[in-house]
Amino acid sequence: MKTKALLLSLLICTSILVPACNAEERASLTSRENLPSIGTKIGNKAPEFSVSDLNGKTVHLKEYIGQPILINFWATWCGPCRREMPYLQQIVEEYADKNLTVLAVNIQESPGKVKEFLSTNQLSIPVFLDKTGQVAKNYGILSIPTTLFLDSDGVIIQKIVGAFPNKETIVAELARVMPN
Numbered sequence: 001m002k003t004k005a006l007l008l009s010l011l012i013c014t015s016i017l018v019p020a021c022n023a024e025e026r027a028s029l030t031s032r033e034n035l036p037s038i039g040t041k042i043g044n045k046a047p048e049f050s051v052s053d054l055n056g057k058t059v060h061l062k063e064y065i066g067q068p069i070l071i072n073f074w075a076t077w078c079g080p081c082r083r084e085m086p087y088l089q090q091i092v093e094e095y096a097d098k099n100l101t102v103l104a105v106n107i108q109e110s111p112g113k114v115k116e117f118l119s120t121n122q123l124s125i126p127v128f129l130d131k132t133g134q135v136a137k138n139y140g141i142l143s144i145p146t147t148l149f150l151d152s153d154g155v156i157i158q159k160i161v162g163a164f165p166n167k168e169t170i171v172a173e174l175a176r177v178m179p180n
Contacts, residue, residue, distance in 0.1 A: 036155050040140045046071075046154050049135045051103075051128035054111050059128065061154070064101040068177040069150040070170075071103045073130075073141045076117040080163035081145045087167040089125050091174070098178065102126060107144065108133045151177045 036045045046069075050060045061069075072088060074081035085104075092102050104127045106114050114127055130136055139148070142161075147170075149158040157177050164170050 040138075040156070040159075042156050042159060044156050046148065046150050046156050047138060049138065051105055051130055051135060053126070053128055054115055056111075061103075064103070065152070065154045067099045067101055067152050068174070069101045069103065069148075069154070070174070071105060071148045071150065072145055073105050073107060073136050073139070073147070074145045075107050076109055076113055078144050082117075082121075084145060084163040085121060085123055085125065087164050087170055089123050090167045091170050092125050095174070095178075100174070100178065103128055105130050105135060107136045107141070147173075149173050149177045 036043055038045045038047050040047065046061060048061050050058050052058050070088075070091070072084075074085070076082070088102065088104060091100075095102075102125065104125050106127055107130050109129070111129060114129070118124070118127065139146075145161075145163050147160045147164070148156055149160075151157050158173050160173065
């Protein structure tokens with residue numbers, strides 16, 4: 001009799017606990033499925049990368065997650081890049097107290113050449129060096145300038161290929177990633 005009671009108790013406990021575990025597992029799977037996959041398309045979580053600043057200090061994209069990010073791929077020899085740099089400078093200045101990170105990623109140029117360009121054009125925008133071009137390659141950058149707008153979770157909200165014609169166009173795109 002004790003054995004039957006024990007088996008019955010075990011059966012009742014199992015029938016209560018197993019569905020609860022399955023529901024938890026299902027909820028966990030569902031929440032994982034809702035996370036964006038890592039990639040370079042709109043809606044993807046931007047892939048991690050590291051670049052160095054003009055002083056040689058390495059920075060990682062993950063350091064800036066938690067705030068909106070504008071990543072601009074460019075080069076000093078690129079005419080459209082050169083034309084949009086003053087607009088990016090204005091954004092850096094006007095959004096300094098709004099928690100926006102701007103990463104101007106120069107592709108395969110020497111620190112000296114980039115510093116000279118910034119000095120000549122009176123720019124103080126934060127520039128980072130993609131020395132080998134691997135970051136641009138990983139992001140599928142085929143034309144410059146290309147700008148990505150990431151939300152505070154690091155998800156790509158917008159990708160613009162080509163130069164911005166004015167600061168207002170950048171501001172309009174920032175409205176999509178900046179908190180109200």
